Amino acid sequence: MDDPGFHHSVLADFRVRLGQDGRADRLLDLTRARLKEAGLVRERTTQHTDSTHVLAAVRDLARLELVTDAVRAVLKESCQHC
Known part of the structure; x- marks a missing residue:
């Protein structure tokens, strides 16, 4: 860290x-x-990629980050009232 x-x-x-x-x-x-x-x-073929799984992982991480931020905000607010 x-x-x-x-x-x-x-x-x-x-x-x-x-x-x-x-x-x-x-x-x-x-x-x-x-x-x-x-x-x-x-050799000499068209290559295709599918980013569906990448987009899904990013979406999941974004949701997790939002939940983490919400929990942090609640904990910070509750600690100020102690």
Whole structure:
């Protein structure tokens, strides 16, 4: 919890390095090759994604956050009256 995370300049530096000498294209090609080897994508076909499960998970997290905020507000209000 005390970890400050990474400094924003690290991401900027990485982006600059990735843009040099076609590294981004090579990384994408390597990723695509690994996905093909694993049988996750096929050659020359249309790939479809379904984000329904992702949207449902986000909706559930949003609802949980609302409930958590409501409980926190009630607890804060009740503690002020003690």
